[in-house]
Amino acid sequence: MYLKDFRSPKLAAQLAATLISLTAVPLPAFAHGFAGDRFFPATISTDDPFAASELSFPTITAIRQPGSPSTKNVDLSADVSVLIFPRTALSIGDGFQIQKAPNQRALTGFDNAELNLLYEFFENDKHEVITSIGVTWGIGGTGRRSLGADSFSTFTPTFYFGKGFGDLPDTLPLLRPLALTGTLGLAIPTRAGNRNVSADPSTGRETVSVDPNPTTLEWGLALEYSLIYLQEHVKDVGLKAPIDRLIPLVEFAMQTPLNRGAGGLTTGTINPGVIWSGQYFQVGVEAVIPVNHHTGNNLGIIAQLHFYLDDIFPKIFSKPLFTP
Amino acid sequence: MRLFLRFFIAALALALMPRVGWAHAFLDHAEPAVGSQIHNSPIQVRIWFTERLEPVLSRIQVFDAANSEVDKRNVHIDASNPALLEVAVSPLPPGKYKVVWRVVSVDTHVTTGNFTFELTP
Numbered sequence: 001m002y003l004k005d006f007r008s009p010k011l012a013a014q015l016a017a018t019l020i021s022l023t024a025v026p027l028p029a030f031a032h033g034f035a036g037d038r039f040f041p042a043t044i045s046t047d048d049p050f051a052a053s054e055l056s057f058p059t060i061t062a063i064r065q066p067g068s069p070s071t072k073n074v075d076l077s078a079d080v081s082v083l084i085f086p087r088t089a090l091s092i093g094d095g096f097q098i099q100k101a102p103n104q105r106a107l108t109g110f111d112n113a114e115l116n117l118l119y120e121f122f123e124n125d126k127h128e129v130i131t132s133i134g135v136t137w138g139i140g141g142t143g144r145r146s147l148g149a150d151s152f153s154t155f156t157p158t159f160y161f162g163k164g165f166g167d168l169p170d171t172l173p174l175l176r177p178l179a180l181t182g183t184l185g186l187a188i189p190t191r192a193g194n195r196n197v198s199a200d201p202s203t204g205r206e207t208v209s210v211d212p213n214p215t216t217l218e219w220g221l222a223l224e225y226s227l228i229y230l231q232e233h234v235k236d237v238g239l240k241a242p243i244d245r246l247i248p249l250v251e252f253a254m255q256t257p258l259n260r261g262a263g264g265l266t267t268g269t270i271n272p273g274v275i276w277s278g279q280y281f282q283v284g285v286e287a288v289i290p291v292n293h294h295t296g297n298n299l300g301i302i303a304q305l306h307f308y309l310d311d312i313f314p315k316i317f318s319k320p321l322f323t324p
Numbered sequence: 325m326r327l328f329l330r331f332f333i334a335a336l337a338l339a340l341m342p343r344v345g346w347a348h349a350f351l352d353h354a355e356p357a358v359g360s361q362i363h364n365s366p367i368q369v370r371i372w373f374t375e376r377l378e379p380v381l382s383r384i385q386v387f388d389a390a391n392s393e394v395d396k397r398n399v400h401i402d403a404s405n406p407a408l409l410e411v412a413v414s415p416l417p418p419g420k421y422k423v424v425w426r427v428v429s430v431d432t433h434v435t436t437g438n439f440t441f442e443l444t445p
Contacts, residue, residue, distance in 0.1 A: 034348075034435070036436065037436050037437045037438065039348075039350075125436075170440075173359070228350070231351075231358065232350065232351040232358060232437055232439070233358065233437055233438065233439050234358065234359055234439070235358055235359030235360075236353060236354070236357040236358040236359060236360065279347040279348070279350075279374060279375070280347055308347070310433075311347035311348060311431075311433070312347075314347075314431035314432070314433070318431060318432060318433065
């Protein structure tokens with residue numbers, strides 16, 4: 001095509017119409033929590049595999065920790081995640097902790113801040129599969145040490161996955177709303193141990209002890225049953241709002257130290273609960289049940305309000321901040 | 325702590341405020357209903373979504389058990405309801421039919437899905 005061709009009014013009109021239609025028709029945006037037909041909610045106690053723009057605020061955890069004396073712990077945390085490149089999200093989170101022992105004044109302070117970079121590297125829409133990798137930097141020294149915040153950093157490379165069971169055969173229709181998400185990470189501390197120096201008041205002799213900081217396998221699973229999926233894709237069983245947007249789930253948040261004298265002692269919690277997912281936000285609540293006496297003996301609770309930023313502010317967040 | 329409370333109140337207000345934009349279009353209900361058994365051939369398949377749709381990029385297709393498309397390929401948004409997508413179908417013989425949809429809400433978010441219904445004599 002040559003420049004002179006544009007002198008033809010018909011051709012110019014066609015070209016103008018094409019250009020207008022190209023700019024007027026929005027390019028579709030794929031966003032948080034979807035793999036094919038499956039919508040995965042943001043899980044509460046474990047991380048999910050999606051790179052998305054979202055805000056968890058607040059997440060409130062309350063549990064009584066064992067010890068002498070036992071303390072009542074309340075943690076109020078926030079986490080914001082932004083899609084910076086296609087399939088790549090950067091998130092930052094922190095928490096504010098309140099520890100209260102009987103007949104003592106409450107101790108308060110921040111946890112260590114955490115920075116996470118997550119990249120979705122595989123998605124299969126037909127089989128509702130998504131896998132991601134990421135790394136979390138627990139930034140040492142940013143929290144209050146007397147509340148247990150580490151003075152050293154920890155890096156946790158993590159593999160994340162999600163699988164919906166919508167591809168099960170038609171003979172198993174009521175199992176199709178099931179989905180599983182999970183994480184497998186290795187928390188690597190940047191310091192092998194903490195040196196403690198204490199002096200005997202009578203002799204003045206110094207004693208040095210070392211508390212080991214083991215490398216820890218962090219693993220989590222979330223098994224979900226989506227009533228949204230049931231209603232939309234399997235069978236309209238007549239559920240009405242707000243029941244039709246519920247996702248009952250059970251999460252397993254576990255840690256297994258691997259070395260430095262602490263190997264094999266798994267701790268963690270099993271967290272059954274429910275998430276209600278709306279158009280712009282979700283709310284969820286779970287019981288926190290320790291898996292063994294090393295973890296604790298008391299039942300706790302965790303609740304979260306979570307916003308889909310890409311739906312609330314689509315002009316800002318429905319696309320990555322930077323697109324190569 | 326006061327700062328946290330202020331943020332919490334702001335977050336709660338954000339969650340409870342009226343709709344400020346648009347979001348993913350989820351299937352609200354359909355006719356024939358998802359997973360239903362019906363006895364008379366429908367004239368059209370209609371799906372009500374939770375959000376207004378972008379007409380150019382939204383579609384419904386209906387397939388029979390042999391995976392042949394049986395709709396009339398005239399997908400359109402209802403004139404009085406921008407969240408209702410419709411497609412006409414030819415008179416259908418008894419059998420199982422699969423409805424496949426892919427819609428784009430007006431804020432450009434894409435959602436997809438499929439469901440079946442069965443036509444029995």
